[in-house]
Amino acid sequence: MKREAISALRARRGFLRKIGGAGAAVAVGTAGLMHKVAAKSEPAAAQKSFPTPDYDWTKHRWAFGVDATKCIGCLRCVEACKRENNVPLDAHHFNTWIERYVYLEGEDKARIDSQQDPVNIAASGSEGQYRFANRYQDAKVEKAFFVPKLCNQCEHPPCVQVCPVGATYKAKDGVVLIDAEYCIGCRYCVQACPYGARWFNEEKGVTQKCYWCYHRITKGLQPACVEVCPVGARVFGDRDDRDSPISLFIRNNRVQVLKPETGNAPNVFYVGIDKEVL
């Protein structure tokens, strides 16, 4: 157990060094990697191009947990994801983002903001850097919390249902992937996702979204956002493994999912969110 913790720590340290020192190089490298990952449609292990030849997608059932009570809104996850997955460094395209909910004294409804908010952009100094502005310092805050958001890799994904050419599909391990070489760029999936998780890459002419760092998890690594979270607000693992962090998270907490009424059956499980969170 201890050895595992040390190795995890080492991996994390290495990863942080990597994103700090050679962000651009990593971005370029992963772009190529993503390409390969996204291009597959048959069992991963059978494909030569797949970056992890011994990976068997029938042997895993990935899931993600978010403990909103732990999130401090530092946005390291957003930064890491942007660099790891080559997401445009602006305030309008996100694989993952953090929402801030603030109830002021005497108000019934939360004030909600996120990285696209002009006040937050002004506070960070540019659209490519992410920070929550200290906008409530003079207000009487009754309740406040952060909620990390990302693709829910739904059990019944509406984005997959509506894709006219089958370019986006659900892998056997539960992750919803996009074949960037087959996507026609119609953006019907962007419309169909009720969570706003998909975005269109104007330069590449295809839709993109979070895929739980598929290029990492198939190598036994954690998604970048999980790796960098300093407080453990993000939990990832294999539900087929009873002792994995995610299995423990789901078993030991009363978890909920976003917009359950849609019937999409998300695979991101939340703890500590509020009625206002959608």
Next chain:
Amino acid sequence: MEHLIQYAPYTGWVYPNETVIEWSVAIVVYPYITGLVAGAFTVSSLYQVFGFQRLKPVAHLALLTSLCFMLFVPLPLLLHLGHPERAFNNLLTPHLTSAMAMFGYFATFYIVLLVVETWFAFRPYIVEQAQKRIGLIGSFYRALTLGSYDVSETALRYDRKWIFWLAIAGIPGAHGLHGYVGFVFGSLKSREWWSSDLMPLVFLFSAIISGVALLIVLYVASCKLRRTPIDLACLKGLAYTVWAFIIVAFVLEGLEFANIVYKGREGIEMIMTFVTGPLLFPYFVLQFGIGAIVPLLALSYMIWRGTTGKALVVGVTLSACLVLLSVFMMRWNVVIGGQEISKTGKGLLTYPLQVFGKEGLISSLSLVIAPLVVLLGITRLFPPWEHKAAP
């Protein structure tokens, strides 16, 4: 020079990725011209299948109008696609759970049907021209005869049978094509503004009124251009048709809105803020008020008073123009309006209309005007008003 993307300003709370509005004015134009196709075909069918004799003067014009607009239906979609060169993936590997997957097949089927029906309808004229004309244009008509010069009564009866059955097949074809466009929006559960069982019907009936209205305008304009008298019985027939279908379309659109309001599900406050704020003018004033209620009242008055002559022509034509505006606004309010209401139900966005660019205002307007230019050209080659044979 405009930027590649313009971000949508917003109020309230919207998801960060929503600040890029993905379906532009090109996607407004797409259902608009598809609707004109279906509506114009309805007029042609009313004559060919249902025997509305008074619509005879516009029956062939309706067919040509439908064909010309149909040729442009795929264009806004191709302009919109991130990878238009992959558009054929839709035909090669249709993903059958997608409401959009059948588009290629529907559209192809319908274009072929229109071309074949037009050929049968104009065959006597083509044969006549092939025998009369010389030079390049003569060769064009001779090629179009496909080697068949038989215009005997037996052959024409055979043609009429074909036209009849093609028109019958075209009715579900045209209306299926358009009802399906409504389904593309209505079947999505992510947006309260779109998610409605009535959406296909709303699209269908608004399509019919837009097509009939377009024919009214085209018929009157063509008579003026050709300095020929307007057949008032025909115009009245078209006015009755548009009047009857406006009522259905209006009731359906009203019912749809009433459903959203009455059910009052999550996000209804934002929808009400939207329709009483930014959407007040485009929705209540243009789409419902000026576009539907005014022509409905005007047409009702003219039918009641038995208006005829110049007053009828002016009244019906103006009403038709308003209907065309109303249906365009309906498409706008669905496509753009739907995206302006955030999926969070807690915020509103403003669509930043671009003037230039492949999905800008200019290219989209060109897509509405281009079929009319083609129609102008095609009526020179196949005059829908001169030939006598093949009713």
